Amino acid sequence: MSSGSDLCHTFANHVAQTHFEDLSPEAVDAAKKSILDVVGVSLAGSGMEPAVHGVADVVLDAGGRPEASVLGFACKLPAQSAAFVNGVMAHCLDFDDQTPWGAHPDSSVVPAVLALAERKGKVSGRDLITSVALGQDLFVRLRCNVGWRQDWNLSSVVGAFSSAAAASFIQGLSREQIAHALGIASMQSSGTMQVIFGIGSDLRGMYAGFTAQGAVMAALLAEKGITGIADLFEGKAGIFNVYFGGKYERDKMLEGLGKEYLGSSMLYKAWPAVGNVHTYIHATIELMREHGLKASEIEQIKVFVGDFHQRMCYPIELRREPTTLMDAKFSLPFCVALAAVRGGIRIADFSALALRDPEVLAVARKVVPVADSSLDWKVKIPDGRMEITTRDGRRFERAGDNVPGSPEAPLSWDAIVTKFRDCASVAARPIAARKIEHAQEMARNLESLDDATMLLKAFTQ
CATH class of the missing domain: 3.30.1330.120 (2-methylcitrate dehydratase PrpD)
Structure with missing residues (x-):
């Protein structure tokens, strides 16, 4: 697949060229907060959402190579399976972070990159932060600049690509491989708002698991030479034309690309509800x-x-x-x-x-x-x-103005740590208070860790 003019190639170049030093302090801070926040709400999901146990039973029964941790269950599974279960838990309580315009990137981004980081081993805190910041940035650029009619569930439709981009960075893929991974991820770009609007379905809380699993699969397949789609976004039957009727703002998607990382706008919830x-x-x-x-x-x-x-x-x-x-x-x-x-x-x-x-x-x-x-x-x-x-x-x-967790009243680090403690306290398996404290300290100082997966060891050993 030659490098063409389609946006998938532009985004692939962006992901391949980004380094930790390119990120603003705000983007670094947001990525670290999001990692801690998603780990926390996933632990809470393991203990508070009954439907999680049906998912865990199916995946744990299948077993496989112990590559990545399943939060709250003190076990390891193949990276794809761990990303799936953790993604389900990350959104099942609707307590995960969101953009100021709605939709949730990190309940699929963070489980995907954590699973691959454990599988790969010795991924630095700086690289983990950069991968999340890239996923957040791409998600916002896509989410805010397409002609949405409350029809597609943007968290999964757009999240497929932001998660695949983040996963590709962790896996160290080349720009060509990243473009392929984005194309492969389009097989998971799905889900309509009926899953949100409807009543009685467990899927509303589970969609992030499918997206996270697909991102891990996309990165691993691209690494093995599987090819994607040359005109993924802008082709005649590309994502923008088919999903959004050709209504998208290309210039705005590219504005400040590589200079401004839009994940710095992420918001963290004070309450576990939509x-x-x-x-x-x-x-x-x-x-x-x-x-x-x-x-x-x-x-x-x-x-x-x-x-x-x-x-x-x-x-x-x-x-x-x-x-x-x-x-x-x-x-x-x-x-x-x-x-x-x-x-x-x-x-x-x-x-x-x-x-x-x-x-x-x-x-x-x-x-x-x-x-x-x-x-x-x-x-x-x-x-x-x-x-x-x-x-x-x-x-x-x-x-309801100046709402805690809104742009006007964002949650501080201390507030997010308090939320993390509250979430970890209701995990499926009890977690010692000292381990909870150690985990939040590591998250605050994640850029100093040579092995970022040390953050997870508090919950798996």
């Missing part, structure tokens, strides 16, 4: 706190919703009383009710017991969605707005 409900969660917590309200005083909660928010409200009865943890995390009425009753949300608050909590369910039945087209999702979803009416006739309104 990012679009966080503005409502925050508004609820603040209204209850500011006015000293009790859940028993609430008569009605109006939530003003745009087009995407409405997806989290209907069918209204099923959203008010979700039957699975994944549906609960994507239910606006349930999340608002949980925040009102508990005064906050922690990882342990999303449990099978919470789904049956009569106080939470009673408040959820009082949540009424009100359509507001000014809150429709264009590029960045506007802050949600809500109104609480009490039984004695008082009315309180608030917009």
Whole structure:
């Protein structure tokens, strides 16, 4: 496959030419935070999401060469299998990081590069950071500059390429091999938003596993000489024409390429629920706190919703009383009710017991969605707005602005470390506090490690 003008060759050159020294301090910091954050939420997923155990049973039963760690289960599997299970766990709680425009790159990028780093051995912290920064950068460039109509699930459709690029860097592929790997990864570029909108499916929390596994496979096949697609993105039947009707902004995808690494914009969640409900969660917590309200005083909660928010409200009865943890995390009425009753949300608050909590369910039945087209999702979803009416006739309104974990109020390192401790404490297998502390210290200083996989040894030995 000759090096042509298609963007896959441009991106391949970019990945092949990037060095740690090219990254800004902000991009380095974001990559390190994302690595720690994904490891943490994966550990939590191993203990908190029941569906994970079915996945683990299938993959562990198949076995294979012990190349890479499965977080939370203290065992090793072939790199592809480990990337799959870890990817499933990374997104299953919807607690992983996201871009300011929505979508999740790192629940597939980080499991893929960690699996290959362990398989390869002696991958430096600098190289691990660079691989994640490259994956984040490519993801944002693609995600923000295609003609999306809330049809494709961009986390998996775009994530296939960002994860393959990151995996290719870890594997030390040439620019030609990287272009091939991107083409091979297109076989995993799939998934529609129905997996997000629907009710009752475990796949909504699992898609990152397929993407991470595909990225590992793409890099390993390209290394063995398997060829990709010459005009992958811009060909007549390429990704941009078929998936996005030919609507993409090439110049913006290339703007600042190699000079600005856009992963520095990554956001880290304060609560384990879909990012679009966080503005409502925050508004609820603040209204209850500011006015000293009790859940028993609430008569009605109006939530003003745009087009995407409405997806989290209907069918209204099923959203008010979700039957699975994944549906609960994507239910606006349930999340608002949980925040009102508990005064906050922690990882342990999303449990099978919470789904049956009569106080939470009673408040959820009082949540009424009100359509507001000014809150429709264009590029960045506007802050949600809500109104609480009490039984004695008082009315309180608030917009969910300055939300913890938003660009206006990003989580600090200390906050992310606190989240990591909370997540690691509910892993499937108990982890000693000293190991948790050692892991977060290594993540903060990852660029100094000669072997970045030392970070994982706290959870596998």
